[in-house]
Amino acid sequence: MSWLRAPGADDDKRSMGVLGVVTGSERYPGAAVLGVEAAWRAGVGTVRLWAPRRVQDLVLARRPETVCHELEEEPTGVDAWLLGSGQDSRERPTALRTLLDAALGSGAPCAIDAGALDLAGQHRGAAVVTPHAGELARMLRALGRDVDADAVRAAPVDSARSVADALDVVVLLKGATTHVVAPGAAAVAVRAPTHRLAVAGSGDVLAGLLGAALASTAADAPRGERLASLVAAGVRLQGRAAALAAEGDVPIAALDVAERLADAQR
Incomplete structure (x- = not known):
């Protein structure tokens, strides 16, 4: 895991990676708290959050190091993006859609989760999508495949590969066994060491961790x-x-997982 490095004498908050985060909503503000916490714990140098004011306040109460922006502010100065956690594409205000389009079109690597999965395929840089079975089924239906979540669970690798190849993304299909599939490459299966991850918010933590990894390796x-x-x-x-x-x-709880990331790195 090459992004898990200690800063050297010549490093600063910029060289350790700047992650832009567009997550959380009035309905699901906690997703931003969890993802931002995980990103900080994974060693990224700076986290910049674009979110509604309520989301900003909750994040700052937990992680005051975070730089916060209104949804209407220009999305610049980041190495990678985390998009969509705690959002619903059916409840997407115009300012949020404009911001997501700009992030996806920036050419920076993107971790695309939850409420931004319908926009996967519009990215210009490297991208990883993080659906569970139901979300992957919706992505497949958008591609013209008549499938449901049960069909995805019955053929997880083939289902993930169909989306990976069609959209040129790395697919992380979440589950007790998580399947990671890149276009034209062998699938990687990762079995969870505990089923206690079956709690709300664990996906938000994972998304924040992945966003940090993308930001920390963006130069490569x-x-x-x-x-x-x-x-x-x-x-x-x-x-x-x-x-x-x-x-x-x-x-x-999901926040417990984020808090133990440093111990896991040791």
């Missing part, structure tokens, strides 16, 4: 199979953090 710009390898490493790191948080098989 991994794509295809190399990007898939990076993504699979991120899945393993989250699994290790969850196992540490759930030691003794105790219940956990």
Whole structure:
């Protein structure tokens, strides 16, 4: 996991990677808190959040280091983007759509989650999408395939590969066994070390971790199979953090996983 590096004497908050985050909403503000927390814990140098004021306030209460912007502010000065967590494409204001289009069209690598998955394919840079089975089924239906979530679960690798090839993205299909598929490359399967990850918000934590990985490696710009390898490493790191948080098989919350990312790195 090459992005997990200690800063050197010549590093600063810029050289350690700047992640632009467009997540959270009035309905689901916590997704931004979880993703931003995970990004910081994964070692990114700077996190810049574009979000409604309520979302900004909750994030700043947890992580005051975060630089916050209104949705209408110009999206510049980032190395990679995290998009869509805690959002619903059916409730997308004009300012948010404009911002998402600009981020996807910027050429910077993007981690595309939840409420931005319908825009996958509009990206100009490297991209990873992070659907669960139901979301991947919706993506396949948008591509003309008549499938449902059960069909995706029955053929996870083939389903993920169809989207990867059609949209030129790395697909991370979430589940107890997560499948990572890049166009034209072998699939990677990562089995979760604990089922305690089956809690709301764990996907938001994973998205924040992946966003940090993209920002920290943007200068090297991994794509295809190399990007898939990076993504699979991120899945393993989250699994290790969850196992540490759930030691003794105790219940956990998603924020517990984010908080144990540093321990997982050690």
